[in-house]
Amino acid sequence: MTTPLLEVRNLRKRYGGVDAVADVSFDLAAGEMLALIGPNGAGKTTCFNMLSGQLRPDAGSVRLAGRELSGLPPRAIWRLGVGRTFQIAETFGSMTALENVQMALLSREQRLFSLWRRAAAQFSDEAAQLLDAVGMAAQRDRPCAVLAYGDVKRVELAIALANRPRLLLMDEPTAGMGMGERHALMALVRDLARERQLGVLFTEHSMDVVFGYAGRILVLARGRLIAQGDPESVRKDAQVREVYFGSSAGQPA
Numbered sequence: 507m508t509t510p511l512l513e514v515r516n517l518r519k520r521y522g523g524v525d526a527v528a529d530v531s532f533d534l535a536a537g538e539m540l541a542l543i544g545p546n547g548a549g550k551t552t553c554f555n556m557l558s559g560q561l562r563p564d565a566g567s568v569r570l571a572g573r574e575l576s577g578l579p580p581r582a583i584w585r586l587g588v589g590r591t592f593q594i595a596e597t598f599g600s601m602t603a604l605e606n607v608q609m610a611l612l613s614r615e616q617r618l619f620s621l622w623r624r625a626a627a628q629f630s631d632e633a634a635q636l637l638d639a640v641g642m643a644a645q646r647d648r649p650c651a652v653l654a655y656g657d658v659k660r661v662e663l664a665i666a667l668a669n670r671p672r673l674l675l676m677d678e679p680t681a682g683m684g685m686g687e688r689h690a691l692m693a694l695v696r697d698l699a700r701e702r703q704l705g706v707l708f709t710e711h712s713m714d715v716v717f718g719y720a721g722r723i724l725v726l727a728r729g730r731l732i733a734q735g736d737p738e739s740v741r742k743d744a745q746v747r748e749v750y751f752g753s754s755a756g757q758p759a
């Protein structure tokens with residue numbers, strides 16, 4: 507059997523005697539879209555923060571292509587190929603879309619900012635290719651401050667791809683978006699995951715996004731995984747309906 511891209515085993519984080527995340531184990535394959543869902547306070551953010559190194563687990567293991575990440579600082583984990591996009595898009599508004607992606611490429615190559623002019627010329631082709639991959643080629647020279655919110659999220663995706671991640675963690679990628687934009691972004695992420703064999707783990711409150719785009723779904727409640735599987739089996743799971751959706755008769759999507 508081939509090693510999964512990501513192997514999480516018995517991950518745990520306690521706060522004041524309460525398990526924020528308890529004994530969480532799952533695998534994620536290259537090219538897979540995996541959703542991590544659960545009610546408020548279930549432990550999704552805590553889980554993400556442990557995967558990206560912002561938070562040190564109390565116990566457990568996180569392996570990327572067989573390599574242990576647990577205990578490494580965030581920068582080292584990022585260098586090994588774990589990218590992350592946040593709920594609030596993080597771009598420099600005064601800089602163009604192209605310049606924002608060039609900055610990310612500079613960071614990957616660890617160039618000094620004093621070399622910005624020369625380096626900027628050097629990375630412009632690669633930055634343009636990344637913007638093309640996220641459907642932003644036509645808007646590359648516009649400052650991010652004037653872009654529509656959904657387009658800023660696309661630039662943010664190009665920035666995350668600049669480091670050539672193998673695993674992308676996405677915190678509520680469609681938060682604040684309208685229905686059309688939301689589906690366009692998730693269809694793009696799904697295509698990129700498939701084409702680049704990128705593993706994507708995302709949290710999301712919007713059930714139409716979760717059930718529309720996740721190949722598999724993990725359900726957390728009070729820090730524990732209560733279900734994992736394909737959308738159909740999770741939709742039918744009685745415990746998921748009971749604990750997460752509030753009633754055994756509830757319709758998750």
Ligand SMILES: Nc1ncnc2c1ncn2[C@@H]1O[C@H](COP(=O)(O)OP(=O)(O)OP(=O)(O)O)[C@@H](O)[C@H]1O
Pocket residue numbers: 521525526544545546547548549550551552553
């Ligand atoms: N720094 C902290 N100190 C104490 N308790 C914390 C801390 N961070 C999280 N918690 C607790 O851990 C639990 C899990 O929180 P977490 O933010 O991971 O949940 P979540 O699923 O991301 O929730 P939401 O959907 O509301 O963002 C909650 O009970 C929360 O109160």
